[in-house]
Amino acid sequence: MFSPEDKSRNATGAGRLPPWLRVKLPADAGFAATARTVAAAGLRTVCRGARCPNIFECFSRGTATFLILGGTCTRGCAFCNIAAGTPDAVDPDEPERLGRAVATLGLSHAVLTSVTRDDLPDGGAGQFAAAIRAVRRHAPGATVEVLTPDFAGDAAALDVVLGACPDVFNHNVETVPRLYPAVRAGADYARSLAVLARAARRGRAVVKSGFMLGLGETAQECDATLRDLATAGCGMVTVGQYLRPSRRNLPVTRYAPPGEFEALAALGRRRGIAEMVCAPLARSSYKAGQAASLAAARCCPRS
Template sequence: MEYATESRDDTMSTPVERKPDWLKIKLTTGENFKELKNMMRDKTLHTVCEEAKCPNIHECWANRTATFMILGDICTRACRFCAVNSGLPTELDLQEPERVAEASEQMGLKHVVVTSVARDDLADGGSSIFAATIRAIRKRLPMCGVEVLIPDFLGNEESLRTVLAAKPDILNHNIETVERLSDKVRSKAKYSRTLELLARSKKIAPEIPTKASIMLGLGEEWSEILQTMDDLRAVGCNIMTIGQYLQPSVKHLKVKKYYTPEQFAELKIEGMKRGFSHVESGPLVRSSYHAHEQVKSAQQN
């Protein structure tokens, strides 16, 4: 089934149309939020919650959950959907894994999500820092779940093996959009390379659940969303998250469609029919949203 929703021109001069009511965000800035923000600054840590302007930051931080972003805050890529700064990174902090582990311990986390900017300037893409971070968290919090959201490492299999050898509980790599739009939306990343990475992960460490996310509203067709689901399942992907793309600035791609909560609910049904162990689908869903619940579903599958 195809849904007709509002569309618009993709030029920078097009005014941003008003967001639907279901995209309104409740701001919560209680003590947990303030404490977590201060902790991140004290330990000179970055979070994708802040850098990517995640709409769920107030909810998640109020509940003492966050997604750490390692390897600095400057990405070597410039994807047209992403709010993270791009350029030539200068930061490589070998003590960062320990600080992430310390913060996780102080927060009393039961599930930690670790992601990063793309570091194409590094020979291993930063995979050794990912592995060190996983091990540091496990040393301090043996019972804590650890999920990693990794870049594609330009297809380097050894970098992927380095991360998997540290035994994360979930290996996440986002597909971001449908195949037809991938080259327009992403920088350097390829639709086929994402599928290849997820397939390789299953061959190298079949016991580790894999996960991928897609954002909607960039001009994709309903049938293309379903095809993306089929492509992910064909490489054994266990978990899928589906959310609404929101334009972070006038320099980024325009929103072409706003999907309704009912449409997201239907996509969750379509995903579960295809055999995903968990599908998180909603307008404000992002990759790490309710991540602790997703790992439980994957383990039970």
């Protein structure tokens, strides 16, 4: 069994990992093949960087979520395993290598994310746009999803990304507004909602967000967050269990049972969100292609 939290870490916070969060390691040659393709291209994935529990399943299916703009974040949110510090210079060849890797893997849906780069004038928006265009050149049949930071609220930077016409635009709120000071230092809940609303007004992409359970939120706060995301124009929301990736990260306050995720999915749909992907191991990019297709069909039905 694999978990981001070992027994000593589980002893801090919510206690022993429940059975529904234990993941079996698949014996599949596809895992090694995906890992080799990513490594050969000199690319990073958030799957490894954030210690995602679904990495074995996703790599074995030949999918990965690419992490652009380096491996060092300028903020360092308390839930995230990616290191904070002074980032490296932007790699101008990265978009082309990424586009070629998407083609080599034969992906039908490519997901691109990044560390937060508050050190850059555009927050890295230009690199996102270049990566989208490179994927379209090398893998013209693939749809593209971006999971972006908030670009420090810079509307012009956001418009650079939206102008490259991603099929899915994702920006996670991560948690309820009360917990932002502890969970997302340097971020702002209202600013994140404004990013989502601006993307929704453009009307070209399915707009997506997500948050985690197990950080100290209440049921009422989750409902209010779903209402906010629906009002902002989200067509899709993911909700998963927070798992503490290391001792330096926030402890888990509780492990929500699967039924609670099912109830949240039903609640989100009642609030007007077309597609809810809610499960203990759900992550923003887990089975993203299937869910995005369903969300697009529900948001923009074809005659």
